[in-house]
Ligand SMILES: Nc1ncnc2c1ncn2[C@@H]1O[C@H](COP(=O)(O)OP(=O)(O)OP(=O)(O)O)[C@@H](O)[C@H]1O
């Protein structure tokens with residue numbers, strides 16, 4: 001695998017929501033290489049969900065271009081959809097169905113045949129520590145467990161690129177650890193991962209590169225270590241403070 005091959009290319013991306021005067025994202029340029037774990041980081045309202053929703057084809061941009069694996073998002077959306085998995089910020093599961101039933105449903109929706117899907121659902125439930133609970137209704141699960149099922153749902157068709165919006169928000173240490181471990185494992189298997197977070201510490205360890213976004217502007221882009229070295233700082237939290245004059249949690 002060529003680690004350096006660009007798999008996502010974003011140029012001049014802008015989004016203005018109808019009825020709003022401000023740009024939710026403003027002239028975003030970035031490239032993500034195959035095999036990366038890329039983190040899009042920023043405070044509430046920075047434009048993370050807007051950006052990732054555009055990249056995975058859930059909503060149109062106002063300006064700019066997105067090319068994924070050599071395909072234009074504008075004209076090749078259907079082919080791109082087969083290459084990508086999407087894990088949204090809001091959990092979208094059927095509470096009255098069991099974990100297995102939910103995943104069989106989402107896997108079939110993603111085009112995986114039942115024969116392949118059944119053992120894969122069991123395997124992924126094991127990987128994410130949920131196998132013992134496979135026949136329980138998702139409505140009775142904790143937030144962290146729901147988030148793990150939500151994540152598996154986006155992975156069942158074994159996408160080349162996985163987009164996740166705040167996969168670790170509001171989960172306990174155990175679930176967070178399991179989610180991050182699994183993302184690392186899928187990444188080692190070749191999956192490119194693009195995820196958003198407002199946990200700078202988490203991204204510092206997990207990501208090959210990050211983009212820091214604030215008020216719709218990309219204010220830093222690079223490997224966490226090089227960004228910190230460049231500014232002689234010892235954490236991404238300090239970097240954010242240095243670049244914006246504010247703490248991220250303001
Ligand atoms: N549907 C919408 N209509 C109008 N404005 C919107 C809409 N969705 C988001 N915005 C605005 O766009 C900006 C960016 O929002 P976005 O949801 O992308 O931020 P975010 O970084 O994901 O924040 P959070 O950390 O809270 O999830 C914010 O100012 C938000 O109010």
Ligand SMILES: [Mg+2]
Pocket residue numbers: 048049050089165
């Ligand atoms: Mg968001």
